[in-house]
Amino acid sequence: MVAAAKEANAEILKVAFHRFEPHGVSGVVVIAESHLSIHTWPESGYAAVDFYTCGDHTDPWRACEYAAQELHADSMLTTEVKRGIASTNGQYTHVVHEHAGRATAKRSA
């Protein structure tokens, strides 16, 4: 995930990972532009990954594609959430784009 953060052109601030027994990992990379997180369930062949960035100089999709490649993902289902959108009433909202991925399958099984 550190490498994925670099792929996204993010500035890494903190790294916190935990390895579970007998398998699986949970970890987060706090970046200057928010965070990347991963939780894996190797026994199920499943990983849940978040790429949360801010600003114009980062590209979370590059991190996403890099992680999918490194995880040898057969398939990838993505949802994009645009957060912190200022409303006219002074509050903030977010917008969900389901299955917004630039790629939905990295390789065949």
Place this chain on the structure above:
Amino acid sequence: MVAAAKEANAEILKVAFHRFEPHGVSGVVVIAESHLSIHTWPESGYAAVDFYTCGDHTDPWRACEYAAQELHADSMLTTEVKRGIASTNGQYTHVVHEHAGRATAKRSA
């Protein structure tokens, strides 16, 4: 966020926070049941907070309500994402419930 994790009945594994100058904080609590994260923009009166838990013994909404209370949030907009749902084709999917919050305003301004 550590206290919020305890409110959710989560087991805390790692804590990683970064304080920005002149203000704002980014931080993550890795829990046995996934993670909690926060990013604040005090200059805008905005915070983006994730409560990601697994299992039946945790309640992310308790953590959410606790955080909103501690942040003195005038308003709160929530979206619930149920992740890692097994599909019949052996893949995993997720389901988004927009603005699913149990509470939308913690106190009046």
